[in-house]
Amino acid sequence: MTDRTPPDDRGDRSPATPGRGGALSVALLVTLAVQNAVPPFSTDMYSPAFPHVTEDLGTTASLVGLTLTAFFIGMGLGQILGGVVSDQLGRRRPLIIGGLVCTAGAVICALAPGIWVLIAGRLLQGLGGGVAAAVGRAVLVDLAHGNVLARTMSLLQALGGLAPMIAPVVGGVMVTRWPWQAVFWALSAFGVAMSGLAWRYVPESLPVGSRHSGGATQIVRGIGQVLRIRAFNGFMLTSAFSGFCMFGYIANASYVLQEQKGLTPLAFSMVFAANALLNIMCTLANARLIGWRSPEALIRMGLTISGSSVVLLVVTVTVWGTALVPLCLGFAGLMAAQAFIFGNSSAVGLGLARGNAGAASAIQGLVQSTASAVSAPLATMGGGSTAVPMVVVMVVGVAGAWGSFQFLARRASGHEGGRLPA
Incomplete structure (x- = not known):
């Protein structure tokens, strides 16, 4: 039989952050949503620039398409690396480093003199974004239990749903007004924001005693x-x-x-x-x-x-x-x-x-x-x-x-x- 007991009567509350006595905050939820918004911003903002990239770098459409493939390969590798490493080293450092690596990849893309450097930058950008996304979810699992975890996951999904609506419009406007490199400078700023928000609002949610060796x-x-x-x-x-x-x-x-x-x-x-x-x-x-x-x-x-x-x-x-x-x-x-x-x-x-x-x-x-x-x-x-x-x-x-x-x-x-x- 389905449980219809109201939430307040269930004693279902998010546990305090280990060692800090805090609970989930709006700032923390927004920060974790930003960590998971890398894929839509990094793909949907960039896709309107494809024809410009092809012409400017003197390459082919298929090689420009390979920059998306490289990004998603990096995302996959980054999620595995970030998730398992954070079980050993804690969450905060990998989360901040992930944002910085994502930023470095975007800067390389903005300065790329040719298609293969652009592909390498996209791989690095995806790697950092994957680390941040996986560790961000792990932080949420550390801090929220029970139905609070499911409710918070839904809120993050709602916040994340805004990115695919905003990113193509922003990318289209930028490509219309500025060179395609402006998209990657904007993504560099986004990466800095990821790390800055993580440094400011994300606590170390995995105590030393709970880490693996x-x-x-x-x-x-x-x-x-x-x-x-x-x-x-x-x-x-x-x-x-x-x-x-x-x-x-x-x-x-x-x-x-x-x-x-x-x-x-x-x-x-x-x-x-x-x-x-x-x-x-x-x-x-x-x-x-x-x-x-x-x-x-x-x-x-x-x-x-x-x-x-x-x-x-x-x-x-x-x-x-x-x-x-x-x-x-x-x-x-x-x-x-x-x-x-x-x-x-x-x-x-x-x-x-x-x-x-x-x-x-x-x-x-x-x-x-x-x-x-x-x-x-x-x-x-x-x-x-x-x-x-x-x-x-x-x-x-x-x-x-x-x-x-x-x-x-x-x-x-x-x-x-x-x-x-x-």
């Missing part, structure tokens, strides 16, 4: 311990498969709505922004519902909405000739559903691996990023001619999410309907 051996052991937690894997895969489904929409929506349905770029941007805003609003609603409904119940609700939306999209594409109105309704439902899946799945999974929070955060981030990266090229195989590959990706994603939740997460965790693990 043993160097590389302990790093491998910590990753192995996390991967042996069946329920963690279940919740992680629930989130990853949902991301796989959602990125089918993100990657291919422009082809379907503009090339197949004839929407103008402005009209498409309005649809895309409206769905992003819907996701933010539902994420805030999810944060309010946690405590009245269990995180698992909210995940199930999100999966139900997601599954229904994908069924609508399959029928629309295969039977109704990709009709515009049901297509947009399916996209909207898909984006709304993620608000109840991502934050809750991440919070429950990380809570189950609290003893190795850094390693768990790293693995979770890497798997989610990989799922999103694989989804995009598969979903766009049909380009503007057919949306069938997109809906196939969505069906695989929602089926994988349901299977992971039902057969790995719920059965292994053993706390369906209750609170998050403390």
Whole structure:
């Protein structure tokens, strides 16, 4: 039976920061949100500059595209490195260093005389951003327990949802008015802000007595311990498969709505922004519902909405000739559903691996990023001619999410309907 006890009656409060007696603050939450905003700012601000970079550096579009690949490779490596190292050295130093490395990478990009230096700078920028993102999540796991962790994850997701709405507009304005290097000088300033905020507002959340020792051996052991937690894997895969489904929409929506349905770029941007805003609003609603409904119940609700939306999209594409109105309704439902899946799945999974929070955060981030990266090229195989590959990706994603939740997460965790693990 779902627990509907009001939050105040549950005694569910965020524990004090170890050794500091403080609790989560608005400044800390904003700081952690900034650490996780590197990918959208570093990709969406930069993408409008692609033609300018190609011309200015005398290179090809494919090599410019490789700068994105290099960034995401760096992000993946950085999350693993930052997460496991922070379990041994504490959180504060790796978090601050991650921001500085990200800044150094952006400066190299701004000064790059050729495409290969730009690619190297992007790799370094992604590495620093990955460290900051993984350690930031680990800090949150250290400081917040129970339903507070899920609620806070949802708030961070809502704050993070603003970045993809802001970044393309800012990047477009900058490229219109200044050389493309201005984007990377702005990202350099963003990296400085990351480190400055981390230095000012993030406490050392992992006491010395809770840290691991043993160097590389302990790093491998910590990753192995996390991967042996069946329920963690279940919740992680629930989130990853949902991301796989959602990125089918993100990657291919422009082809379907503009090339197949004839929407103008402005009209498409309005649809895309409206769905992003819907996701933010539902994420805030999810944060309010946690405590009245269990995180698992909210995940199930999100999966139900997601599954229904994908069924609508399959029928629309295969039977109704990709009709515009049901297509947009399916996209909207898909984006709304993620608000109840991502934050809750991440919070429950990380809570189950609290003893190795850094390693768990790293693995979770890497798997989610990989799922999103694989989804995009598969979903766009049909380009503007057919949306069938997109809906196939969505069906695989929602089926994988349901299977992971039902057969790995719920059965292994053993706390369906209750609170998050403390």
